[in-house]
Amino acid sequence: MYQHVLIPVALDHESVLPRKLEIARRLQEPGGRITVMTVLEDVPAFVSEFIDVKPPKNLSERVRQRLLQATGDLPNVEAVVIRGRAGLAIAEYARENGVDLIIVGAQKPGVQDYLLGSTAARVSRRAPCSVFIMR
Secondary structure, three states: OEEEEEEEOOHHHHHHHHHHHHHHHHHEEEEEEEEEEEEEOOOOHHHHOOOOOOOOOOHHHHHHHHHHHHHOOOOOEEEEEEEOOHHHHHHHHHHHOOOOEEEEEOOOOOHHHHHHOOHHHHHHHHOOOEEEEEO
């Protein structure tokens, strides 16, 4: 059983969140908490040289509210939005916040995943805690 479960959610894969929440509820200790997180990746500097990329105002707060809305009225659930590279940022957040289980999703790997690695693979290599990979 786990006290603090972290559920990273890619906004384009939000549909798997209910399944992740169900797994988290089954594995968490009574009174445990769940953190639902999205990582907003920064635009590489070389890209910003060619195009003007400005995120909308209050983007992080709007995404956080969307995550909370997607979790419904479940108790002991918080939503967090951070910036960085997902594979690194998720593991770092887990280390800094006492997370003892991360539930990540994985899809069927494509060519890019074989060359660069998937977020789930990067998290599982760097995480300071158990990682549940859901397909």
